[in-house]
Amino acid sequence: MKARIRGGESASLEFKSVPPGETKLARVIASFANSSGGDLVLGVDDLGRIVGLEDPVAARRVLERALALVDPRPETRLEPYVHELKDVLVLEVQAFEDGSLCHVDEGEEQVLCFRVGKETRRVGRDVEKLVLNLRRRFAGKSARIPEAKRLVAWLWERGEAPESACAHHLNWSKHRLRKLAEALVADGFLVPARLGEGRAYQVIRRF
Numbered sequence: 001m002k003a004r005i006r007g008g009e010s011a012s013l014e015f016k017s018v019p020p021g022e023t024k025l026a027r028v029i030a031s032f033a034n035s036s037g038g039d040l041v042l043g044v045d046d047l048g049r050i051v052g053l054e055d056p057v058a059a060r061r062v063l064e065r066a067l068a069l070v071d072p073r074p075e076t077r078l079e080p081y082v083h084e085l086k087d088v089l090v091l092e093v094q095a096f097e098d099g100s101l102c103h104v105d106e107g108e109e110q111v112l113c114f115r116v117g118k119e120t121r122r123v124g125r126d127v128e129k130l131v132l133n134l135r136r137r138f139a140g141k142s143a144r145i146p147e148a149k150r151l152v153a154w155l156w157e158r159g160e161a162p163e164s165a166c167a168h169h170l171n172w173s174k175h176r177l178r179k180l181a182e183a184l185v186a187d188g189f190l191v192p193a194r195l196g197e198g199r200a201y202q203v204i205r206r207f
Helices: 001-004 022-033 056-068 125-135 144-160 165-169 174-186
Strands: 013-016 038-042 077-082 085-094 103-105 115-116 119-122 161-164 190-194 200-203
Touching: 013 022, 013 161, 022 038, 022 085, 022 103, 022 119, 056 077, 056 085, 056 125, 115 190, 115 200, 125 174, 125 190, 144 161, 144 165, 144 174, 144 200, 161 165, 165 174, 165 200, 174 190
Parallel strands: 013 038
Antiparallel strands: 038 085, 077 085, 115 119, 161 200, 190 200
């Protein structure tokens, strides 16, 4: 774990020096589950310094309350870690592998989040509706398309890019690119960052 911490935050690793509250933690947990999985580490600051938890028992309770807000609840494992008498908690979150998506219950609304690079991002209702519709067509067909891997690898380095730039990268028409992008959304590799004239895509999982 120490070696991973040294590498800094990433698409699959988030640090919190202290538990920020169950709703924010629930969003991070859900974003990992809806993307490629990851570890939420409590007791480490944003610079990767192990500061330790003042009250690990209280931190566990906050994590449990956070998990209770995530529906459906993903597979998780909580591991304690001690470094130079400093207590750290590591919550390992497994990604859904069947096209399922979980939401965070925030009282008046159910929030859908994904992990994009080092960030937990909530998507708007228009994007959510499109993603849910496409996920119902989950079939795993995009993995057979060589250009799909090229596009995902290219986008991974950029975080997100407009649809026109994606089409230019593959030397495809926008219409053909959109069909591929929708297949990648259905298979859980991409989510739209925006819809409409400025449609853009972002990567949540690599091949």
